[in-house]
Amino acid sequence: MSMLSLQNIAIRYNKVPAVHDVSIEVEAGEIVALVGGNGAGKSSALRAVAGLNPVAAGKVVFNGVDITQVPAHQRTGLGLSLVPEGRRLFPKLSVEKNLRLGAFTRRDAAEIEESLDYAFTLFPILKERRQQVAGTLSGGEQQMLAIGRGLMAKPRLLMLDEPSWGIAPKLVTKILDTIQQVNASGITILLVEQNIKRALEIANRGYVLQTGRIVLAGSGRDLLDNPEIQKAYLGI
Numbered sequence: 001m002s003m004l005s006l007q008n009i010a011i012r013y014n015k016v017p018a019v020h021d022v023s024i025e026v027e028a029g030e031i032v033a034l035v036g037g038n039g040a041g042k043s044s045a046l047r048a049v050a051g052l053n054p055v056a057a058g059k060v061v062f063n064g065v066d067i068t069q070v071p072a073h074q075r076t077g078l079g080l081s082l083v084p085e086g087r088r089l090f091p092k093l094s095v096e097k098n099l100r101l102g103a104f105t106r107r108d109a110a111e112i113e114e115s116l117d118y119a120f121t122l123f124p125i126l127k128e129r130r131q132q133v134a135g136t137l138s139g140g141e142q143q144m145l146a147i148g149r150g151l152m153a154k155p156r157l158l159m160l161d162e163p164s165w166g167i168a169p170k171l172v173t174k175i176l177d178t179i180q181q182v183n184a185s186g187i188t189i190l191l192v193e194q195n196i197k198r199a200l201e202i203a204n205r206g207y208v209l210q211t212g213r214i215v216l217a218g219s220g221r222d223l224l225d226n227p228e229i230q231k232a233y234l235g236i
């Protein structure tokens, strides 16, 4: 049984279709990349998994349970966490406050402190800046904070929507390394990226989304070696 199974999902905005008949499987322990160009429907799909977009058709199944109708906050409690596109931090609140808000579904104070320590271990700069307001962080630091906040929910599946967006190449490497490190600690990853090469390099498997449909799927390696992908996305 897959950890996450999207079964023939359709998403519409005011009746305009954005995602058609998309099926995706994520096995426990994997890093799965969902890649594609602007407007392909990547964020829509992640938001549907998080419960932030209703689906017009199809099912979202998490650990064997149909969660299609489960509200977003309850999905967080079940172990699904989304680091959204554009980070969506609270700019006037401190780094620490932003992190703690990620734990809003949790009750065990000692475990929350453990998760805070974990976020600070992954991103020591956040510890140094824990009292600084989030809006004054650099773009890269804000992305680290968004990932840290996502981890504060103690997810089993962490979804990341374009974590490399708008940050310097050196930091992109750091962020992707950290995603691998998080995965190695036992958290399953569903990663959306426009940085297709970097995403497929760290992914076990990938799906290519084009105008709302899955057009290719395979191992990260096979997709990187695929001439169609190289021509369409990698400029080779």
Ligand SMILES: Nc1ncnc2c1ncn2[C@@H]1O[C@H](COP(=O)(O)OP(=O)(O)OP(=O)(O)O)[C@@H](O)[C@H]1O
Binding pocket: 013, 014, 018, 036, 037, 038, 039, 040, 041, 042, 043, 044, 045, 085, 194
């Ligand atoms: N709230 C919305 N209202 C109306 N249309 C929307 C809305 N959100 C997304 N869309 C449309 O749905 C389609 C898919 O958008 P989506 O944001 O999922 O793509 P994406 O693959 O994440 O793109 P990007 O790489 O630019 O972030 C696009 O045509 C977009 O214009």
Ligand SMILES: [Mg+2]
Binding pocket: 042, 043, 044, 085, 161
């Ligand atoms: Mg998007």
